Amino acid sequence: DVKVTQSSRYLVKRTGEKVFLECVQDMDHENMFWYRQDPGLGLRLIYFSYDVKMKEKGDIPEGYSVSREKKERFSLILESASTNQTSMYLCASSYYEKQYFGPGTRLTVT
Amino acid sequence: DQQVKQNSPSLSVQEGRISILNCDYTNSMFDYFLWYKKYPAEGPTFLISISSIKDKNEDGRFTVFLNKSAKHLSLHIVPSQPGDSAVYFCAASANNDSWGKLQFGAGTQVVVTP
Numbered sequence: 332d333v334k335v336t337q338s339s340r341y342l343v344k345r346t347g348e349k350v351f352l353e354c355v356q357d358m359d360h361e362n363m364f365w366y367r368q369d370p371g372l373g374l375r376l377i378y379f380s381y382d383v384k385m386k387e388k389g390d391i392p393e394g395y396s397v398s399r400e401k402k403e404r405f406s407l408i409l410e411s412a413s414t415n416q417t418s419m420y421l422c423a424s425s426y427y428e429k430q431y432f433g434p435g436t437r438l439t440v441t
Numbered sequence: 442d443q444q445v446k447q448n449s450p451s452l453s454v455q456e457g458r459i460s461i462l463n464c465d466y467t468n469s470m471f472d473y474f475l476w477y478k479k480y481p482a483e484g485p486t487f488l489i490s491i492s493s494i495k496d497k498n499e500d501g502r503f504t505v506f507l508n509k510s511a512k513h514l515s516l517h518i519v520p521s522q523p524g525d526s527a528v529y530f531c532a533a534s535a536n537n538d539s540w541g542k543l544q545f546g547a548g549t550q551v552v553v554t555p
Contacts, residue, residue, distance in 0.1 A: 335484070340482070362540055362541055364542075366545075371450070371547055372547060373443075373445075373447075373530060373545040373546050373547040373548050374485070374530065374532075374545040375545075376542065376543075379540060379542065381540050387540070389542075421484055421485070423484075425541045427541055428473050428475065428490075428534040428541045428543065429475070429487055429490070430487075430541070430543060431487070432477075432484030432485045432486070433484050434482070434483055434484045435482070435483070435484050437482075
């Protein structure tokens with residue numbers, strides 16, 4: 332079974348803080364993705380990575396950056412958290428089109 | 442501009458009856474479609490998929506139908522069970538996308554009542 336883990340289930344941060352969200356997959360997948368899920372908007376792609384040190388912007392990259400130093404690990408970074416980044420963050424890894432998701436991190440920025 | 446649309450935000454159905462979830466898409470390059478199920482405080486889990494070369498795919502109680510000319514797909518759940526209460530996301534992948542990126546719809550909240 333594919334396992335995707337995320338470092339925190341719930342996180343509360345203050346405006347302006349730098350926030351790191353970590354994701355680890357155990358299936359040697361090449362591709363990894365970061366989404367945010369908001370009511371009425373579904374899942375929106377923030378960034379994805381197709382190899383170590385390689386990254387591409389998704390549909391809503393503003394205010395975010397990513398890091399992939401090892402194949403199994405993909406980090407999402409909020410450089411200066413803002414209240415409009417309060418959301419559920421979901422990490423996924425994929426084998427072809429089939430994506431496997433982690434449990435999500437509910438981030439609240441106050 | 443959402444390329445995958447689920448126009449029904451919610452659906453209530455009685456246990457034992459059929460649930461029909463609809464999804465429309467606008468991008469004619471989409472050639473692979475997936476349905477995911479999501480419980481609160483959990484990540485989405487893959488449910489069923491269909492390639493554009495087919496018009497139907499079945500897996501137990503779940504059947505997905507694809508109408509390419511109408512750019513429409515639907516998920517049928519028969520019979521519906523209380524454990525099916527969840528948010529269902531439709532997703533699509535384009536044949537010119539080598540990274541397997543998915544475009545997701547907004548989701549449909551299904552509530553199965555006893």
